[in-house]
Amino acid sequence: MVQCRNCGSLDIGSFYSVTNAPVYSVVTVKSKAEALAVPRKDIELAFCSNCGFIFNSLFDVSVDYFTMGYEDQQGFSATFMEYLTRISKALIEKYDLKGKRLLEIGCGKGDFINLLTELTGGQGIGVDPAYIDGRQKNKNVTFYKELFSEDHRKLNPDFICCRHTLEHVHDTRNFMRVISQSISSDQRPIIFFEVPQINRILDVLAFWDIYYEHCSYFNATSMAYLFRNAGFDILDMQLDYSDQYLLVEAVPATGARHMAFPLEESIDVIRERVNQFRDGITTQLNVWRKRLEGFKKNKNKVVVWGGGSKSVGFLTQFADLAMIDYVVDINPNMEGNYIPGIGSRYVQPEFLKEFNPDVVIIMNGIYRNEIVRTMADMGVTPQVFSL
Ligand SMILES: [Zn+2]
Numbered sequence: 332m333v334q335c336r337n338c339g340s341l342d343i344g345s346f347y348s349v350t351n352a353p354v355y356s357v358v359t360v361k362s363k364a365e366a367l368a369v370p371r372k373d374i375e376l377a378f379c380s381n382c383g384f385i386f387n388s389l390f391d392v393s394v395d396y397f398t399m400g401y402e403d404q405q406g407f408s409a410t411f412m413e414y415l416t417r418i419s420k421a422l423i424e425k426y427d428l429k430g431k432r433l434l435e436i437g438c439g440k441g442d443f444i445n446l447l448t449e450l451t452g453g454q455g456i457g458v459d460p461a462y463i464d465g466r467q468k469n470k471n472v473t474f475y476k477e478l479f480s481e482d483h484r485k486l487n488p489d490f491i492c493c494r495h496t497l498e499h500v501h502d503t504r505n506f507m508r509v510i511s512q513s514i515s516s517d518q519r520p521i522i523f524f525e526v527p528q529i530n531r532i533l534d535v536l537a538f539w540d541i542y543y544e545h546c547s548y549f550n551a552t553s554m555a556y557l558f559r560n561a562g563f564d565i566l567d568m569q570l571d572y573s574d575q576y577l578l579v580e581a582v583p584a585t586g587a588r589h590m591a592f593p594l595e596e597s598i599d600v601i602r603e604r605v606n607q608f609r610d611g612i613t614t615q616l617n618v619w620r621k622r623l624e625g626f627k628k629n630k631n632k633v634v635v636w637g638g639g640s641k642s643v644g645f646l647t648q649f650a651d652l653a654m655i656d657y658v659v660d661i662n663p664n665m666e667g668n669y670i671p672g673i674g675s676r677y678v679q680p681e682f683l684k685e686f687n688p689d690v691v692i693i694m695n696g697i698y699r700n701e702i703v704r705t706m707a708d709m710g711v712t713p714q715v716f717s718l
Contacts (some may be wrong), residue, residue, distance in 0.1 A: 333377060333388045335379035335381065335382060335384055335386070336384075336386060336501060336502050336503055336504060336547070337379065337382050337384035337386070337503050337504060337547070337553055337556065337557055338379060338381050338382035338384065338504070338553075338556055338557075338560065339504070340379050340380070340381035340382065342379065342380040342381050343377045343378070343379055343380070343388065344377060344378050344380070345375050345376065345377045345378075345388060346376055346377070346378055346605050346606075346608065346609045347374075347375070347376040347541070347608065347609060347612060348373060348374060348375045348376070349373065349374040349538075349541065349647065349648075350373050351371040351372075351373065351647075352371060352372060352373065352374050352542060352543045352643075352647050352672070353369045353370070353371055353542075353543065353643055353647065353671045353672020353673070354369065354370045354371065354372050354391075354394050354543045354544070354672075355369050355370075355396075355543075355544065355671040355672070356542055356543070356544045356639060356640035356643040356644075356671060357544070357638075357639050357640060357671075358671055359664075359665075359668050360668055360669045360670075360671050361667070361668060361669070362669060363669050363674045363676070365669070366669035366670060366671055366672065366673065366674045367672070367673075367674045369671040369672045370394070371672060372389065372391055372394075372543060373389050374387045374389060374390075374541065374542075374543060375387060375388050375389045376388075376541065376548070378601070378602065378605045379553070380598055380602070381598075382552065382553050382556040382557075383550055383552035383553040383556070383596070383598055383601045384503075384547070384548075384549070384553035384556075384557075385529050385547075385548040385549075385550075385553070385605070386501075386546055386547050386548060387543070387545075387546045387547075390501050390543075390546040392501050392502075394543075396499065396544070407661045407662050407663070408661060408698060408701060409701060410697060410698055410700075410701050411698075414571070414572055415442070415443060415446055416446065416450075418525075418571065418578070419443075419446055419447050419450050420450065422447075422490075422492075422521075422523060422580075423447075423450055423451055425580075426490065426521045426580075428447070428451045428453065428489070428490055428521075429451050429452060429453065430451060430452055430453045431451060431453045431454075431488075431489035431490055432453060432454045432456070432486070432487065432488045432489045432490070433447050433448060433451065433453055433454065433455050433456065433488060433489070433490045433492070434455075434456045434457075434458070434483070434486055434488035434490065434491045434492070434520075435447075435455070435456070435457050435458065435459075435491075435492050435493065435494070436458050436459075436479045436491065436492070436493040436496060436510070437458070437459050437479070437493055437494070437495070437496030437499075438457030438458060438459045438462060438474070439459055439461065439462070439495075440462065440463060440466045440467070441457045441459075441462060441466055441467040441472065441474060442467075443492070443494055444456070444457040444467075444472055444492075445467045445469050445472055447492070448469055448471050448472050449469065453471070453489075454471055454472075454473075455469070455471055455472035455473070456472070456473050456474075456475070456486050456488065457472060457473070457474045457475070458474075458475045458477065458478075458479045458483060459474070459475075459476070460476055460477055460478055461476075462474045462475075462476050464476075479509065479510070479513070480509060480513070481509055481512045481513045482513075483513050484512075484513045484514070484515060487515075487518065488520050489520055489521070490520055490521050490523070491510065491514075491520050491521070491522050491523070492522075492523040492524070492525075493510075493522075493523070493524050493525075494523075494524070494525040495525060495526065495527070497524060497526050497547060497549070498526050498527055498545045498546070498547050498548065498549065499544055499545065499546065499547070500546070500547060501546050501547065503547055503557055504557065504560070504561070507557055507558065507560075507561035507563075508561055510522070510561070511561045511562045511563070511583070514583055518583070519582055519583055520582075520583075521566075521580065521581075521582055522558075522563060522579075522580070522581040522582065523578070523579070523580050523581075524554075524558075524578070524579045524581075525576050525577070525578050525579075526549050526554070526576065526577050527540060527545070527548070527549075527575060527576060527577070528549060528550060528551070528570060528574065528575065528576060528577035529548040529549060529550050530550050530574075530596075530601075530604060531574045531575055532548070532608075533604040533605060533607065533608040534604060534607070534608075536608060536611050536612050536615035537718065538612060538615065538616060538644065538645070538648060539641045539642075539644040539645035539694065539718055540641060540644055541644055542640050542641075542643050542644040542647070544640060545640070549577055550577070550594075550596065550601060551568050551577060551592060551594035551595045551596065552595045552596055552597075552598070552601060554568070554577060554579055555568065555579075555591070555592065555595050558579065558581050559584070562583060562584050563581040563582065563583060563584055564581060564582050564583070564584045564585065565579060565580070565581045565592065566580040566581055566582055567579075567580040567592070568580075568592045568594050568595070569594070570594065572697060573696070573697050575695075575697070577594075616648055619648070619649070620648075620649060620652075622716075623649055623652055623654065624652065626654070626689070626690055627652060627654045631689035631690050632686065632687070632688045632689045632690070633654060633655055633688060633689065633690040633691075633692065634655065634656075634657045634658065634659055634678075634683070634686070634688045634690075634691055634692070635655055635657075635658045635659070635675070635691075635692050635694060636658070636659040636660075636691050636692065636693045636694065636698075636702055637658075637659070637660065637693060637694030637695055637698065638658050638659075638660035638662070638665055638670065638677055638694075639660070639694075641694040641695060641718070642658050642670060642673075642675075642694050643670060643671060643672060643673065645692075645694060645718070646670065646673045646675065647672065647673070650672075650673055655673075655675050656675055656676065657675060657676055657677075657678050657682065657686065658670055658675045658676070658677055658678070659677075659678055659679070659680055659682065659683065659691075660677050660678075660679075661679070661680060663679065665677040666678065666679050680705055680706070680709070681709070683706065683709060683711045684709045684710070684711060687711060687713075688711070688713045689713055689714060690713055690714045690715075690716065691706070691713045691714075691715050691716070692715075692716045692717070692718070693715060693716065693717035693718065694717075694718055695717070695718065696717035696718060699715070699717045702715075703715060
């Protein structure tokens with residue numbers, strides 16, 4: 332029987348499925364054959380009528396996400412770095428983080444904890460089994476290449492942040508319980524979480540944002556439930572990055588605060604969004620399929636811009652058309668790698684000078700201006716679509 336991992340309810344209904352999704356999105360794959368050999372599994376998105384949580388009810392927790400090489404840095408984009416700097420400065424100001432001890436759970440390659448530490452002049456700690464030694468050179472930041480556990484209590488942070496990690500966590504209740512238990516009763520660190528938010532995915536029928544590595548999909552309602560249930564008071568909740576991200580600020584609960592935030596929608600409103608997605612997604616997929624088939628018929632050269640998970644989510648749906656050989660990504664560490672499960676090759680932007688594509692499909696519209704400018708500087712002027 333399927334149980335909600337966020338609240339324990341059995342009142343669950345499925346509404347969307349993807350078959351044969353590659354289980355990896357951002358692992359480093361060095362050949363097309365290896366890319367095509369990546370394991371595939373099915374996704375079935377389910378909706379919890381108790382807490383509003385949406386999750387892959389078929390997620391296989393035995394898939395190993397920690398020992399393969401990972402490339403998931405976004406810090407090569409000016410648009411992204413501006414965002415990261417803006418939210419960092421806001422948090423530092425709001426919670427007086429100058430000179431404090433800062434801990435990031437799931438720090439990846441350490442871009443955010445490094446930036447925060449630089450901006451605060453404090454001490455940074457990054458915890459992530461997928462950190463790669465030498466990626467950050469700031470002597471005020473210490474990295475632990477391991478999973479976060481209650482033992483990290485000894486780190487005694489003033490601020491705990493966790494960006495774009497919780498959506499990869501299957502047992503969200505237990506994850507929050509571990510964080511809660513890692514905080515001593517005499518500590519009151521500020522907690523900051525950032526995740527993709529599902530409302531936008533549902534509203535714009537963003538099938539490219541649904542892929543195997545993300546097993547948990549949050550709205551403000553399910554996020555608030557999770558935090559309160561784990562013993563935290565929520566200080567603020569907001570959307571950012573063109574409403575793609577949900578940001579939550581919290582603190583260990585004192586029992587004094589029960590205010591609901593405007594973003595917390597009722598279960599009925601969320602169910603309506605889910606129903607609209609279920610009713611509209613087939614048309615959305617068909618529109619893209621017809622468009623791509625048209626390009627193929629006209630022998631147009633099509634590339635995707637923006638690697639990582641969105642490109643896997645997008646291309647999984649059209650892998651049978653076998654028409655996109657290249658994916659552009661500005662992360663130089665991706666060059667020469669292949670898209671897991673799809674087999675398209677990662678290339679740097681300069682590649683387009685020679686390749687001269689007819690069509691470029693941008694995986695995240697927030698980067699459209701940055702990308703169009705980069706192409707124009709190289710004299711490349713294809714037809715551009717952005718998701
Ligand atoms: Zn639930």
